[in-house]
Amino acid sequence: MKNFFRIKEYKALFYRLLLVYLFYFIARILFFIYNFSLLKVDSVSEFFRLAYHGLTFDTTAILYINGLFILFSVLPLWINTKHGYQKFLFYLYFVANLIAYATNFIDLIYYKFIYARTTITVWDSLEHEKDKSAMMFRFLISYWHVYLLFFVMAALWIYLYKKVRVIHEPVTHSKVKYFPFSFIGLLVVAFLSIGGIRGDFKKSTRPLNLIDANRYVEKPQHADIILNTPFAIIRTIGKTSFKKINLVDKSVVEANFQPIKHYGNNPKSTPNVVLIITESFGREYWGSFNKDMNIPDYQGYTPFLDSLAQHSMIYTNGFANGSKSIHGMSSILAGVPSFRDAFTSSPFPKQKIQSLVSCLKEMGYDTSFFHGAPNGSMGFLGFGNILGFDHYYGKTEFNNDAEFDGVWGIWDEPFLQFMKQTLDKKQKPFFSTVFTVSSHEPYIVPEKYKNKFPKGNVPMHQCVGYTDYSFKKFFEEAKKQPWFKNTIFIITADHGNQTYYDEYEKVVNRTATPILIYKPDGSLKGVNKELAQQIDIYPTILDMVGYDKPFRSWGRSLIGDTKVKPYTINFNGNLYQFQRGNYICTFDGKNVVGYYDIKDKALERNLIAKLNKEMLENGEACKAIIQDYFERIIDQKLYYKK
Secondary structure, eight states: OOGGGOHHHHHHHHHHHHHHHHHHHHHHHHHHHHTHHHHOOOOHHHHHHHHHHHHHHHHHHHHHHTHHHHHHHHSOOSOTTSHHHHHHHHHHHHHHHHHHHHHHHHHHHHHHHHSSOOOTHHHHHHTTOSOHHHHHHHHHHHTHHHHHHHHHHHHHHHHHHTTSOOOOOOOOTTHHHHHHHHHHHHHHHHHHHHHHHHSSSOTTOOOOOGGGGGGGOSSGGGHHHHSOHHHHHHTTTTOOSOOOOOOSOHHHHHHHHOSEEOOOSSOOOOOEEEEEEETTOOGGGOGGGOTTSOOTTOOOSOHHHHHHHTTSEEETTEEOSOSSHHHHHHHHHHOOOOOSSOGGGSSOOSSOOOOHHHHHHHTTOEEEEEEOSSTTGGGHHHHHHHHTOSEEEOHHHHOOGGGBOSSSSBOHHHHHHHHHHHHHTSOSSEEEEEEOOSSSTTOOOOGGGTTTSOOOSSTHHHHHHHHHHHHHHHHHHHTTSTTGGGEEEEEEESOOOOOOSGGGGSTGGGGBOOEEEEOTTSOSOEEEOSOEEGGGHHHHHHHHTTOOSOEEOSSOOTTTOOSSOOEEEEEETTEEEEEETTEEEEEOSSSEEEEEETTOTTOOSOOGGGOOHHHHHHHHHHHHHHHHHHHHHHTTOOSOOO
16 A cells, blocks of 8 residues: 555554553553442443443543644654654653553542542642642652552553554655545544544534533442543643532522521520541541441440540531531531532632631630641641631641651641640630641551550551540640630541441442530530531531521531521532432432432432432422522622621
8 A cells, every 4th residue: 555545654543542542441440449349330241331431531531632642643744654753753642641641540549538530629739738749759658559550551551552663654756645645534533533522423412521421320439430530630620610500499598508597596605616627537437426337346446535425415427518628627617518629729719708717706706727737738728817717826836846747747646735735825715726637648656656556457547546545635634724614625527538347438428527516514415316517517606605696607507406407418529419308319510310218328229210209309409509509609698798
């Protein structure tokens, strides 16, 4: 065949793109192996069915990433087969593909923490970390096997690429034919690429997005097998989910949530308030929160907190409203959850926000935030300034690097003692929040406590034991102070972490978090099994202190709200999850796609074909809160004023 048809070049191009598909398939297998217990695939055939649907999303990512490579491979330049040009194509191909391919390996590990494919918003949470090189080095040590796998795959890929070479064949007498055939080939490739990027060739079809993966699954987590990480990142670049939607009448919002609360359950008072947000301290680890869960051979790792729970009000059916630490901060302090994108990373956080900070400051409280990490880490300092904290105490204020854990911040035990000593000097009343750091990857404890705490079944368990011990030491010292008896303590978590028991690997229970309220005078104690969530903490505290003005809140007081039914709302993978009454509703942003029995936390049996009145009401309520959420944020109505 004469070389003006360029058959060998097109064959080489096809082979090189086929290699990309092959290695994406290998990455999907590795993702499945590393996250097997979370993905719950029942058979090999089911995995291959999901992988087949994944080809559509792979195609989009591959064509985006290889667009320039494809273009330069088919352009009629007459020199395409020369050694220097083929070398240029080699580097263009691998620089683009290996950078993108590496992101798939991030989710071999990171998926266990966020239960979703990594998107561009993850980088927003890293921008506040000052020592990124040290972080990368630590991950290299901790997860060396993932790096090794990536480099093995890269080496194999390069080897296979070189197995097919394009031998130089000069174009001399056939240039007149060479150009039109090349131009036709270019048009065909462009046409196929456009269809591949969009997902099909239908004029009415919008380009593929993350939620489209859910069309092919019955279990929500299976969408993450269909997706690939480069696609998830590409499709979220420069985009935000913060857009107004109009799904229900505003009366539905008011009837279900009463976003403007005004409680009169308690007389106005000014007890001190200490709010403890415990890093990664999921509900699974607390023995006192799992007594009635009927988990075989269950073991907890919080002996002190369990003893404190006996004298507290605990909410054993609590959930987080996000998956990252900064999500927890905005949800707990300001009652603003985060869904697909973090509120704090959206274009809208720099506005006046009604919160625990603003309301308690109105009542004369001194407000402070404690976090033992380097100042500014996790975005806490910036968001704290937006909320209006009077004081921020971080690693800088602690001023003793001998107690630095070498990774995240000051060990919990000394930092909590530093907080106690600072509170001793505070003008009363005070509202202080502390965000702990030690119960986290890389799952280490101070050397002097190396063998003190049970190792448990996963590395996180030892860290839980250490943080629990740190709380014990804090409360032992705090109760000696005059301010202690007139203080409300609230303990919760930003999100969970490593799971061991099957019950907490279920999709909905992955966001299970504890909520504990302790009053030293013993006036509030017991076990409440109703649904509760992080955004309920803000209105609960205001109800307890008798805040006497209207305020904006999507949550409900856990001690005195009889008008708003207990519910939870969060976002997992590609779907909103709304729990209330007897059902769980899943919603993709436009349509309700599933209804499940409230006990079906694994979301295995979709009841949408058996609709009843309560299901439909839950679906409308889910739409209503999301509609009001975006409207108030975008219209800057997060601060209520008469």
